[in-house]
Amino acid sequence: MTAVQLPRRRALRVPVAWRRPAAIAGSVVLLAWVLVALLDPLLGLQDPLQQSVGDAFRAPSAAHPFGTDALGRDVLSRTLWGVRSSLPLAVALVAGSLVVGSVLGAVAGYLGGAVDEVIMRIADLVFAFPTIILAMVVAAALGPSLLNAVVALLVVSWPNYARVMRSLVLGARGQEYVVAGRLLGAGPFTSLRRDVLPNVSAPMLVLAMLDFGNQILLLAGLSFLGLGAVPPTPEWGSMVADGVTQFSSWWLATFPGLAIFSVVVAFNLIGDSLRDALDPRTAGAVQGSSI
Template sequence: MSVLFLSRSARPRWLTPPLIVGAVLILFWLVATVAAPWMSAHAPLDMVGRRLQPPSWDHLLGTDALGRDVLSRTLHGARHSIPIAVTVVAFAVAIGASLGAVAGFVGGFVDTVIMRMVDVTLSFPPMLLAMAVAASLGPGLENAAIAMVIVWWPVYARLMRAQVLEVREREHVEAAIASGATQGRVLGKHVLPLCWTPVLISATMDLGQVILLAASLSFIGLGATPPTPEWGSMISDGASQFYSWWVALGPGLAILTIVLGFNFIGDGLHDYFDPRSR
C-alpha cells in the first residue's frame, strides 16, 4: 500500500491510486469468495436473530425479514456473483473472439453471415434481451448465465474482428502468407497474439457489468432463486422493507465496490498497455 504515497515522478504513470484501490477491492472480494465461511460469523441460511434487527455489534449489518445475518449473506453472495461473472465473460470471449477472428481474417460470405448475427443481437437493448432469454429459460443462475453470454458475445466478436482487420494488413502477416503458411497458422501465430490487448481490457471491465446485470436479473426474479444469498435477490428483499434500509445496504455496497474495482483495474490495464504511459 506504500505505493499510494509515492510521488508522481517516483512511480510509473500507469500505476495510479485508482488502480491500486481497485486491486485492493477485488482482492478482498476474491478472498471472500474463497473464505466466506471463515470470514462470516453465521451461516447464510441460519435464522440467528430477531426479524429486521437494526445493525448492532452482534449483527453489523442487521438481520433480514427471516432473521438471517445480512453481513454473512453478503459475504457468501460473492461465492455466487463472482464465479458467474467469470464464467459468463470467459464463454463470451471464447465464442465472440473466435467468431470475430474468423470473420475478420476470412472475410467474404463468412464475414457477412457472422456480422449480420452480431448486428441482429446488438440491435436489442442488452437488459431487454437478457430478460427475454432468461424468462424463456426459467429462473436460476445457470439460465441467467446463458442469457448473459448471448448478450455479451457479439461485443467481443466485433472488437476482435476490428483488431484482426487491422493486424492482417501488416507486413509480417503478408510475408507469412507469401511464404506459403496456412491460414490457420497465420491467424494463430502472427495475427491473434497482437489482438488480445483490447479484448483483455474490455473483459476486465465487463466483469463488473456482468455482476450488475446478474443482480438486475435476480432482482426481478429471473436469476437466483430463494434462499440463495445472491446480491440482486437480497436487494429485492430489502426493497420490500422500506424502513429496514440495512437489508439492502450490504449487497448494494458489495455491487458498488466490485464494479468500481473492475473498472479501476480496466482503466489501469489500458494505461499500462498504452505506449504513451511509459
C-alpha cells in the same frame, strides 16, 4: 532494476508487471474475496438463510454490522456468502462471452466474405432486441437457475465482443507485419493467432474488465425477475435489487453494492496492468533501455 533485466519469455514478465501498485491493490482485493468465498463456513458468521422476523430492517449495530433485511437475515453474512455465487458466475460469464465473441469476431473479420456476413447478421439479430428482454426469453425457455441465467446472458452479450473484435481485426489484418507473416509461410490461422490477436488483445481486455459490473447487474436483473438466483440464495445482484426499493433501509443495497464495486474496481486495475504487461512497448520499465 538489475534483477529484472533478463526476462526471457512473456510468461515470466507478468509477475514483474504485477509489482505495480495498481496491480497489487487489485490482486489483494480479489484474493481477499476468494479467501472469503473459501472460508465462509469458518468465519463464524450467522447462517445467511436464518430468518428472524422480529429483527427485520435493523440498522447496522454490533450484533449486525451491516444490518438486517426484510426477513431479519444478517446482511453481513449474506454479503460474504454472496461472493460464492456472484464472483464465479460473473467470471464465467465475462470469460465466456469474451472467448465466444472474440473467436467469432476474429474469424468474421479475418476471413470476411460469407463467413463474416453470417456471423455478423446473427449478431445483428441479437442486437435487435433489448438485452434484458432477450435474456429473459432465453432464461425463461431454459428454466430458472443461476446456470441458465449465465447461459442466457452469454447468448445476449457475445455480439458486443464480436463487433469490437471484428473491427479491430479488420484494422490489424491490413498491417504490413501481417502480410509479412504470411510471406514467411504462416497460414490464415497461424497468422491470426501469431500476428493479429496479440495486437488487438489490449482493447478486448479493457472491454471485458469494464463489462464485469454490467454483467453482475444483469445477472441480478434476471434474479430479480425470478429467472436467476432462486430466492433464499444470497447473491449480490438480487440483494441490491431488493434493497433499492427500501430507501429508509440504506444498508440493504449499500453493502452488496460496495462488494460489487470492489470486485469491478479490482478487475479493472488488474485488467489495466495486464494490458500494460502484455504489450512490450509499455512493459518498458521491465525491458531495460533501447539499444
